[in-house]
Amino acid sequence: MSPKQSAELGRFTDVAFLILLSLANGPKHGYVIIEDIKAFSGVQFEPGTLYGALLRLENKGWIEALEAQERRHPYRITPTGQEAFSHQFNTLEQLVNVGKQRLALN
Amino acid sequence: MDKGSNKNKRRRLARYLLWLYPQVWRERYLAEMEELLQEHPLTxxxxxxxxxxxxxxxxxxxLIPGRLTAMTYRLRNSEIVIFCAFVFYTLAWLAVRLVRDPLAAWQQATQQHPEIKITLNIVDGLEGLALLGVAAGALPLLITIFAFAFKKKRWDILGLLAVPPLAFITLVGYLLVLGPASTQKVNGNTAPEASLTPLAFLLQMGFVILLLAGVIASLVSITLCLKKSQLDKPLLDLILLPAGIVTLGITGGLVGTIVLIALLYTEAPQLTSVVPLAVSLIVMLATGLITLTAFRQGWIARANP
Structure with missing residues (x-):
């Protein structure tokens, strides 16, 4: 996720990153995404925020909706989405390293 | 208030709030959002x-995936307008055709002035052309709407599609049950110029009101079907061609009707007394102008991606 791409996502940048992280290990539908994110980050998303981010990610082609199961579409990360996610992940890794150095944690 | 009733109240409120979202959003996300809200703790x-x-x-x-572009919206709206205009044009055309009533006076006048009959035949032919255009445009649309409604389990769309046949059945039923009583004349007189009984007059008025209500309800239901269904631009581009045929039929028919009315007033004014020709002409003029404008807008939208 380049700085320009992040800027396009606006206030949904962090939400989008967590959604991509959630989808990194397989397709999930809305409720499972919320529960998964809550489990690994402790952040509880509300449905309005989740769908605001999902429609932006879908619009950018970073995730895609699979065939509906009953009334729910599971979402899957696309190759473009994986690339954007890796980019953002590397940026965060750099931030963590800089933070550790400055706090002299290593 | 206990926790259970608070929960139910929030659930109801949440469902109402979903109706604040744009229609195109609801078409794409409503079902799964409703499912999510069933499981999500509502605060x-x-x-x-x-x-x-x-x-x-x-x-x-x-940003909403699967949305129609502005040009697709404009194209779809143009086609809806042309279809609605055609229906009102047809009602006006049917009223103009009443110049043939009474038949004896019509035959006598057209024997002396065959150009009146020829002009009416041309107007009829152009109405047939417009009808052909509607049929050619409606068939692929109906197939697409049915396929969409069944695939997406959109029972609301199927319900709306049932309105025109139901209106038709109601009208036929009205005619079958009350038709004989609606032609009763005072003192059992059978002469064409004899007056209708008050009941027969009321029944005929009832039929006209029912017909108009049926036409309006059918138009509204079909318009809603078109708006609720996902119609892509290539299909709408294709349907603009039959819409062009409808436009041609209506504008040609309008010119023909103007000539016909001029001929009637100059050659056979006795035929103009029964029919409200001025009202019909105004309706035809309005529908002709609306159709031409809508077709022009549709044509511009078709040329744009």
């Missing part, structure tokens, strides 16, 4: 978040 913050989400969806409606 006051959830409701505020849903409300904010609806504003965000309205502000960013262009």
């Amino acid at each position: 006051n913050w959830t409701l505020i978040d849903l409300f904010l989400g609806s504003i965000d969806a309205h502000l960013h409606v262009n």
